[in-house]
Amino acid sequence: MSEGADLVANSAAPLVADDENYDSGIDNPSLASSTQSLTESVLSHVYENGRRYHSKSVGRYFLPTDEQEQDRLDMYHHFMLELLGGKISLAPFDRDPGFVLDCGTGTGIWALDYAEQHPASVVYGIDMAPIQPSYVYPNVRFEIDDLELDWTFRDKFDLIYARLMSTGIKDWPRFFQQMYDFMNPGGYVELSEHDLNGVRSDDGTMPSDTAYNRYLTLLTKCMASNGLNPYLTLTDYTRMLTSAGFEITKTLEFKIPMGGWPKGKKAKYLGLLYAEMSKTGFDAYGKSLLVKEGGLTVEEADQLIRECVELLGERKQHVYYYKWHIVARKPE
Template identity: 40%
Template sequence: MAAPDSSSAPKEPFQDPNDVEIVPDDAPYSGEDPAFLTETDAASSTQSLSSSVLSYQYENGRRYHGFREGEYIAPNDDREQERMDLHHHIYRIAVGGDLFRAPVDLNKARVLDLGTGTGIWAVDVADEYPGATVIGTDLSPIQPGWVPPNCFFEVDDFESDWGFSRPFNFIHGRTLAGSVRDGPRLCQQAYSNLQPGGWFELADFLGDEFFSDDGTLQNAPSLVEWARLNTEAFHRFGKEIGIAKDYKKHIIDAGFKNVREEVYKVRTFLTVIFA
């Protein structure tokens, strides 16, 4: 069958672009337009951000997340983002520059980063492993717009039921202390969303106490008292700041095998556990 002759095809009347009326879309997030679709992991495809997610909360001069308001204690403004990015570099220095410690090949892997924050870890992994698919989830949509083509971000609460339709090869979570209400459930959901032979890694700090090698901590009673009150506050909040000590047990109880724990001494204790 031949293509129709363009000379015999009916011509559309010319319309001056200046005469075109631009009208607002009454349902910009209806999901009917494929342009709003991103990575289709959930049963219903993810869509562009709704205005409610961007309705941040402000208190004492700081900005906080709007989605699931009150579930995370720290701000999400520029000052906080700078702190999170600094901690990313501290973590890498502590473990010799590595992005993760689990013995997993990410070249063609599906990777999930829980509580991705600014997305700096997810972006670095996506850059270093262009064959991987990296998804970062967080309560705050503060991640950059320009990212590697294999990196995706979703606004989600990792303490809710996970709705991913396909399992992952590697699930990563870092600095989740004070953000986890149910540690055993978190580890169980990770276990249920991993491919056989996949790896789960948590890297965190011990936030409920301080240590010293030379006994000088006894000369800082105010710091010790602050740590005690901080721990009590998080306990009342329902999310323990010292949960890193319990990660290994939670991971084993969830059914993971070959569980390893590595402790790195920095300004505070950094614990990395993978299985």
Template identity: 35%
Template sequence: MVEETTTTNNVPPNIEVDTSYENDSSYGDVQSFYTASLTSSILEYRHENGRRYHKYRDGSYLLPNDESENDRLDMLHELCLLVLEERLYLAPIENPQRVIDLGTGTGTWAIDFADQHPEAEVIGCDLSPIQPTLVPPNVKFLVDDIESEWVYGNGQFDFIHARYLAASIKEYGKLIRRCYRSVKPGGWVEFQDWDGYPISLDGSLNGTKLLRYYDETLGAFEEAGYEVRPGVKLEQWFKDTGFINIYTERFPIPYGVWPKHPHLRKLGAWNQAQAEVNGYEAGALAVLTRYKQWTTEEVMVLANEARLDGRKHDIHMIFNFYVVYGQRPEN
């Protein structure tokens, strides 16, 4: 059984522009932490173009792991909570005992889930040890490459969660098959991810330097073998893997405060805020300098041009964010 909907939060399907609103919103501060007892080799980092990157499995993840990026990830967490109306997940899980969060990043989702489900053992895994040390007693963080062979064993988890792995994973379908094997019969797997390419319903994005940024950056990720549009493919991957009771929901998320609807305007403000925290540079620096031979200066110019375009009230950019969950059959 597959359920699907493309509406969200009781907002109108067509996003109306508020022509009276100025794009001058301010943004709050976000907290970021560091973490876990790990070996010294894992705690080493790669420094490049003024940013810090993971050293463990060097080069497999092309975004930074420094404080600026951690702030941005925490802002994305707040954005996702707004999108899902303060819910961490949509899957109908009951009494989960063992849970894993793939690509946990700063660990915020895993920590929040552990607080909500004190009965559950929660594991957060990531390539970088950037999570806090003060965490609930039922959560632990592991440094692991989720695209390598898993050591967790089959049928180990009641719930497997992954969020915004776009441009991070090369074999996304294979990852979902691993999740199928690792979740218990009757257990649930939920992925929340982007279609990395933005759109505009009125064509206002066409021909802009903002669109050039995404074409250049995401095109480079694709040439390097990374999946940048997983959101639109998740449902089919779940079907092909054998999940049942699949549910799909698409959430349109604006960029900027141009929407008239107050909820969409708030989403747009948060979306713009996370990008303004050096998000443009974070997304483009490694992939363009390592794979396309751009200079650091060229990338910075591209990022700044995109940022300035993003502040224009007459450019109405939208991203689609997908939540898909499915259940492993009891048999």
């Protein structure tokens, strides 16, 4: 069976709800991350609505950088490992690639795991916020930078990995072109993104006014007003990669259940993981934008976020969203 077979083998097949009672049995791990020794200006933060945001990212990246968000990002890394059958990467190397770039490395957990599994590789993790650990493997380099500026790396890469960049990249064609220009022939780009165009249901249990889509409609409108493109599809990403010169070698489309409602051990576990992450995720993605750009009061934003979180626990709306994983290759 392929990676995530019960979710991706036929993404057109409906997810079936499990009517039996269940106990999630999921712990909420907290993987602590300390910051690097950097200048005071790089480390400065602002606080609003009870969350901490990195001051250098204001206006460019709208999610917080506090410990609560770092825990969610680390849990998302576990979620991705579960989704891909324990594989940290699907790029088909027969040896350790020389230089690897992790775009938007966040807490640095992917870069650290990849470096541990590939000791002959040198892994660069780039992010705008300094939330990576100080003590790392000797083959890991963390740097603070904006990937939408001109790239100035001295090395060219054999693997460039990027996931969840839709909240930070405004010019995707340029982003992919810089990937191509800074990649060795035969190298791979690996992209993981999710559909923000709305959630779906296969069995009619989702009402037209569901809180999920009320939240998403307002969130994506706010993102678009800030120069982002939250309406991209799998076809859009593959088209832009191809236009940059890459050859698409693998595309996977997953149905990700929102909550532990589906049948099937893997689908249920991923849904439960999603629900656990979303206890803080709806707030992380939306609170700042809904209040500052969406015209909601803090109380109205809190109410909408609370409705979404409560729906996850009720299991009455059998909803899911699409997640895409793309591997592309630079020709020899």
